[in-house]
Amino acid sequence: MSNNSRVMVVQQDSNGLGLAGLIFSCIGWITCGLLCIPGAFLSFLGLFSKGPKGTAIAGLIVGFPGVLFFAFIGSAILAGFIGIGSVAAVGGAAAVTAANKPLADLEASGEAASPIDSDLLTENTAMEPEAIDITEEPMSAAPESAGLPLLPETPEDPPLPQEPLIELEKPSPDDTADKPVVEAETSLFLKKKSDVKVELREFSDVSGRFRVQAEFLGLDKGNVRLKKADGTVIEVPLEKLSAGDIAWIGRQSNP
Numbered sequence: 001m002s003n004n005s006r007v008m009v010v011q012q013d014s015n016g017l018g019l020a021g022l023i024f025s026c027i028g029w030i031t032c033g034l035l036c037i038p039g040a041f042l043s044f045l046g047l048f049s050k051g052p053k054g055t056a057i058a059g060l061i062v063g064f065p066g067v068l069f070f071a072f073i074g075s076a077i078l079a080g081f082i083g084i085g086s087v088a089a090v091g092g093a094a095a096v097t098a099a100n101k102p103l104a105d106l107e108a109s110g111e112a113a114s115p116i117d118s119d120l121l122t123e124n125t126a127m128e129p130e131a132i133d134i135t136e137e138p139m140s141a142a143p144e145s146a147g148l149p150l151l152p153e154t155p156e157d158p159p160l161p162q163e164p165l166i167e168l169e170k171p172s173p174d175d176t177a178d179k180p181v182v183e184a185e186t187s188l189f190l191k192k193k194s195d196v197k198v199e200l201r202e203f204s205d206v207s208g209r210f211r212v213q214a215e216f217l218g219l220d221k222g223n224v225r226l227k228k229a230d231g232t233v234i235e236v237p238l239e240k241l242s243a244g245d246i247a248w249i250g251r252q253s254n255p
Contacts, residue, residue: 018046018056025063032074036066
């Protein structure tokens with residue numbers, strides 16, 4: 001008879017707690033020892049299970065030093081990362097709030113203007129015609145429908161006041177011999193004064209809407225001094241006058 005031998009292989013049960021503890025302990029070193037705590041705990045429980053104890057012992061060997069590392073060093077590292085992140089988040093939120101607060105206050109008070117409105121306001125201001133700044137007796141503007149600008153509606157200028165000539169008393173025979181030179185000079189002065197003619201010129205602003213008949217008296221610190229026909233003296237900035245008037249004033253100032 002032949003003897004038949006049979007070989008039976010009995011598969012041992014695996015230690016699940018020990019294997020899980022080993023995996024957690026290995027990953028725990030990446031997290032500065034945080035996951036080594038549950039890894040070491042699972043490996044410790046695996047020592048009392050019915051399965052093999054090899055994985056449980058390996059889990060304890062890897063996990064227990066990780067627990068010590070986390071207790072003294074790893075916890076400080078994680079706390080530092082968390083603190084830096086929270087400070088950065090709070091600081092960024094505070095900076096955004098501080099930057100938006102002035103705009104919010106202006107919008108709430110109604111003082112903020114959009115860039116388009118600001119550009120339109122600047123263009124409208126630049127398109128407004130400049131008028132001569134005359135402090136005395138401002139002239140009325142001509143209607144827009146008129147072809148040419150009209151003179152201000154004022155009554156006709158009165159003639160220039162003529163100073164009466166001083167009648168000289170006839171000198172006595174005694175005075176005639178003493179003052180022949182004085183009498184001759186007085187007569188010549190009165191004659192020259194009566195021959196002087198006042199030159200009136202029509203001055204206008206840059207736009208040509210305002211005009212005035214006046215006598216040019218001179219320049220005073222960039223202002224043109226004019227004397228109207230009624231004797232009123234006005235001062236007008238030189239840059240407010242038209243180009244023709246400025247050229248004429250230049251010729252009068254530098255003959």
